[in-house]
Amino acid sequence: MKxxxxxIVLPNFSESPRIDKVGVEERVAKFQKRSIKSExxxxxxxxxxxxxxxxxxEGKDTPGKVKQMCYKAQHVHDVFSExxxxxxxxxxxSMVDVAVKAVAGSGVKVASVSTAFxxxxxxxxxxxxxxxxxxxxxxxxxxxxxxxGKFLSGEYNFVFDEIAAIKEAxxxxxxxxxxxxxxxxxxxxxxxxxxxxxxxxxxxxKTSTGKIQPAATMQVTYVMLEAIRDFMDTxxxxxxxxxxxxxxxxxxxxxxxxxxxxVLGAGWLNNGWFRFGASSLANDVLMQIVKAETGVYxxxxxxxxx
Amino acid sequence: xxxxVTKKEDVFSWDYAPALEGTAHVKIKNKYDLFIDGKFVKPMxxxxxxxxxxxxxxxxxxxxxGNDADVDKAVKAARKxxxxxxxxxxxxxxxxxxxxxxxxxxxxxxxxxxIETIDSGKVITESRDIDIPLACNHFFxxxxxxxxxxxxxxxRKVEPLGVVGQIIPWNFPLLMAAxxxxxxxxxxxxxxxxxAETTSLTALKLAEIIKDSGLPDGVxxxxxxxxxxxxxxxxxxxxxxxxxxxxxxxxxxxxxxxAGTDKKLTLELGGKSANIIxxxxxxxxxxxxxxxxxxxxxxxxxCAGSRLFVQENVADLVLKKLKRRMxxxxxxxxxxxxxxIGAINSKEQLNTINKYIxxxxxxxxxxxxxxxxxxxxxxxxxxxxxxxxxxxxxxxxEEIFGPVLTVQTFRTVDEVIQKANNSPYGLxxxxxxxxxxxxxxxSSKLKAGVVWANTYNKFDPTSPFGGYKESGFGRExxxxxxxAYVNLKS
Numbered sequence: 001m002k003x004x005x006x007x008i009v010l011p012n013f014s015e016s017p018r019i020d021k022v023g024v025e026e027r028v029a030k031f032q033k034r035s036i037k038s039e040x041x042x043x044x045x046x047x048x049x050x051x052x053x054x055x056x057x058e059g060k061d062t063p064g065k066v067k068q069m070c071y072k073a074q075h076v077h078d079v080f081s082e083x084x085x086x087x088x089x090x091x092x093x094s095m096v097d098v099a100v101k102a103v104a105g106s107g108v109k110v111a112s113v114s115t116a117f118x119x120x121x122x123x124x125x126x127x128x129x130x131x132x133x134x135x136x137x138x139x140x141x142x143x144x145x146x147x148x149g150k151f152l153s154g155e156y157n158f159v160f161d162e163i164a165a166i167k168e169a170x171x172x173x174x175x176x177x178x179x180x181x182x183x184x185x186x187x188x189x190x191x192x193x194x195x196x197x198x199x200x201x202x203x204x205x206k207t208s209t210g211k212i213q214p215a216a217t218m219q220v221t222y223v224m225l226e227a228i229r230d231f232m233d234t235x236x237x238x239x240x241x242x243x244x245x246x247x248x249x250x251x252x253x254x255x256x257x258x259x260x261x262x263v264l265g266a267g268w269l270n271n272g273w274f275r276f277g278a279s280s281l282a283n284d285v286l287m288q289i290v291k292a293e294t295g296v297y298x299x300x301x302x303x304x305x306x
Numbered sequence: 307x308x309x310x311v312t313k314k315e316d317v318f319s320w321d322y323a324p325a326l327e328g329t330a331h332v333k334i335k336n337k338y339d340l341f342i343d344g345k346f347v348k349p350m351x352x353x354x355x356x357x358x359x360x361x362x363x364x365x366x367x368x369x370x371x372g373n374d375a376d377v378d379k380a381v382k383a384a385r386k387x388x389x390x391x392x393x394x395x396x397x398x399x400x401x402x403x404x405x406x407x408x409x410x411x412x413x414x415x416x417x418x419x420x421i422e423t424i425d426s427g428k429v430i431t432e433s434r435d436i437d438i439p440l441a442c443n444h445f446f447x448x449x450x451x452x453x454x455x456x457x458x459x460x461x462r463k464v465e466p467l468g469v470v471g472q473i474i475p476w477n478f479p480l481l482m483a484a485x486x487x488x489x490x491x492x493x494x495x496x497x498x499x500x501x502a503e504t505t506s507l508t509a510l511k512l513a514e515i516i517k518d519s520g521l522p523d524g525v526x527x528x529x530x531x532x533x534x535x536x537x538x539x540x541x542x543x544x545x546x547x548x549x550x551x552x553x554x555x556x557x558x559x560x561x562x563x564x565a566g567t568d569k570k571l572t573l574e575l576g577g578k579s580a581n582i583i584x585x586x587x588x589x590x591x592x593x594x595x596x597x598x599x600x601x602x603x604x605x606x607x608x609c610a611g612s613r614l615f616v617q618e619n620v621a622d623l624v625l626k627k628l629k630r631r632m633x634x635x636x637x638x639x640x641x642x643x644x645x646x647i648g649a650i651n652s653k654e655q656l657n658t659i660n661k662y663i664x665x666x667x668x669x670x671x672x673x674x675x676x677x678x679x680x681x682x683x684x685x686x687x688x689x690x691x692x693x694x695x696x697x698x699x700x701x702x703x704e705e706i707f708g709p710v711l712t713v714q715t716f717r718t719v720d721e722v723i724q725k726a727n728n729s730p731y732g733l734x735x736x737x738x739x740x741x742x743x744x745x746x747x748x749s750s751k752l753k754a755g756v757v758w759a760n761t762y763n764k765f766d767p768t769s770p771f772g773g774y775k776e777s778g779f780g781r782e783x784x785x786x787x788x789x790a791y792v793n794l795k796s
Contacts (some may be wrong), residue, residue, distance in 0.1 A: 040322050
């Protein structure tokens with residue numbers, strides 16, 4: 001299998017570094033104690049806004065809804081000038097062509113979930129077809145899910161090969177690999193799945209589909225960030241991170257950024273390497289930015305819901 | 307497509323803006339007198355000394371310097387209170403007083419935290435989240451024991467000792483006062499306490515709280531001063547017990563000076579504790595534990611994990627991660643909520659630490675210092691690491707009491723047990739391993755009062771604390787902490 005990590009010696013995934021849950025919780029509590037004030041806060045909020053993958057992943061999605069979301073992605077709050085656009089819109093493969101047209105020329109990327117999202121319960125051929133379809137419609141990024149059942153039963157080679165195959169099918173599109181950490185349960189599993197995904201060629205690793213709880217807890221994101229750091233140390237390859245699901249307010253987003261800053265460094269503090277998968281986060285961030293600039297909170301009625 | 311990162315990317319830094327804890331609500335008087343017999347009284351010595359904010363080198367307040375006559379007055383007040391009042395108060399009423407002190411401390415927790423930080427140089431997040439809450443918890447915990455002493459010592463008759471003299475250090479000023487006062491009161495004793503000369507303020511605030519609590523006059527007396535004040539307490543003929551926390555050197559002097567008297571003694575002294583990383587440890591969490599073990603409170607911790615032992619097959623990895631983590635630490639204004647490393651407690655202590663750093667260099671060890679910006683004014687010391695050291699080096703043998711860590715590697719578990727125990731101290735140890743069997747094997751063979759597994763510097767009022775060998779004797783905390791303040795009869 002040819003991929004960008006094909007010349008790298010693979011570790012034994014059964015022996016991924018151990019994770020101590022209590023220690024992780026303590027470390028995360030330290031990030032949460034950072035006090036982000038004044039200009040650092042505004043900087044952080046704008047950074048968070050620019051990192052959002054504005055997402056709609058529902059069975060009842062319509063082309064109209066996707067178009068509206070794409071407009072919002074480029075014009076988050078026109079009352080205020082100098083606000084960044086969000087990083088990307090994230091949709092189902094069937095909506096990719098609508099989204100591509102709607103964001104054309106804006107710099108906002110189109111991400112498509114694939115591989116029988118969210119369960120991943122389909123044969124590889126279907127997953128490959130799903131991915132190729134999205135890419136052919138112009139998706140810049142593919143958000144795949146791993147086969148959690150195979151992972152939990154210890155078939156790490158299966159999971160690895162599947163990711164590598166999807167990576168090849170992506171062509172020039174960047175691949176985000178969703179671990180669905182809520183189904184992996186332990187942090188040891190999160191670490192192992194992160195390693196498998198990165199060695200198999202992931203450009204990004206992503207916590208969750210947003211369909212399973214718990215989703216992007218800071219503990220899980222922290223463990224994945226350490227995995228990215230170790231992978232960079234070992235291979236020299238930089239991988240991005242996307243916590244998705246459950247990050248619905250500014251404070252949590254800022255804590256996440258603090259964590260990225262202190263674990264990976266400022267080199268990851270841009271939307272090329274860090275994303276938030278979220279739909280309701282954008283408006284809370286906007287509300288905080290407006291508060292910081294004007295000194296007053298405005299009613300949620302002043303911020304468009306999509 | 308993921309790519310090899312070859313060129314340095316444009317990286318902007320996201321430095322945190324200052325987030326200073328407010329000080330407007332804090333009242334510090336220009337001058338503090340001694341707290342004797344329920345009143346603040348001028349020292350008979352007539353002398354006062356400055357207490358300095360180590361982060362700014364500015365004088366915060368003036369503190370009374372008690373002499374022999376002041377100590378005598380305090381001991382007499384404590385004796386009178388013991389005989390006439392405190393020994394007649396019912397155990398459940400003793401509990402109420404102790405509980406009330408705890409509640410009042412809680413109510414004034416913010417003020418106490420800010421004062422602790424200003425006076426000692428420790429970071430506000432630590433005063434706020436660790437020192438002050440733990441100090442309150444010690445009072446709460448021992449309040450519960452006051453009327454249950456018969457259950458603490460079944461089938462024994464429990465009597466208080468009388469007047470106890472207590473001398474505490476500057477590294478956890480209010481917390482150490484709580485460790486000492488709470489069990490003494492619960493067991494029915496009266497107290498003469500001397501705080502360390504660089505950190506008297508929170509003890510004096512505690513005196514205000516004790517006054518507000520309505521505790522009978524003379525039950526707790528606080529006599530501030532220097533070493534001579536402490537010596538006057540130790541040598542006073544009418545003191546039944548001395549409880550001391552501080553350096554081993556002073557502890558030996560105390561033990562010598564009360565030899566031949568019937569005074570009881572507990573000593574909680576220095577340490578040179580081993581923090582041991584086995585090759586199956588959760589490495590990132592172990593690195594965090596190393597940092598917490600030695601850089602917490604600027605290394606001013608008697609049980610600091612100042613000797614790091616790393617199994618050789620993971621040593622490179624651990625050191626790489628440790629150095630990176632050290633570079634992340636924010637050193638600066640202790641009142642800033644984002645500061646990780648505050649100020650060294652005093653100029654004197656900074657000189658001691660710098661002396662040891664110079665010794666380490668002379669001994670040929672490799673030094674690594676984290677490179678955060680150290681403020682120009684104030685007493686600061688960058689986190690420091692010495693590698694390529696041996697058991698015979700002074701920096702490995704002697705307590706530095708600062709943010710200085712020595713790193714040794716080991717091959718077998720037997721080797722590390724031998725090396726860890728090869729120290730005149732035996733206060734604490736840390737073990738990092740994923741295997742329960744290895745943890746239990748090591749913890750039973752290490753000669754240390756406390757052994758932490760996969761964590762470090764964890765304290766709780768219910769858990770006893772104390773050392774082996776020259777780290778002292780007697781235990782503080784838990785039911786064990788009571789036995790230091792009672793006479794047991796059958």
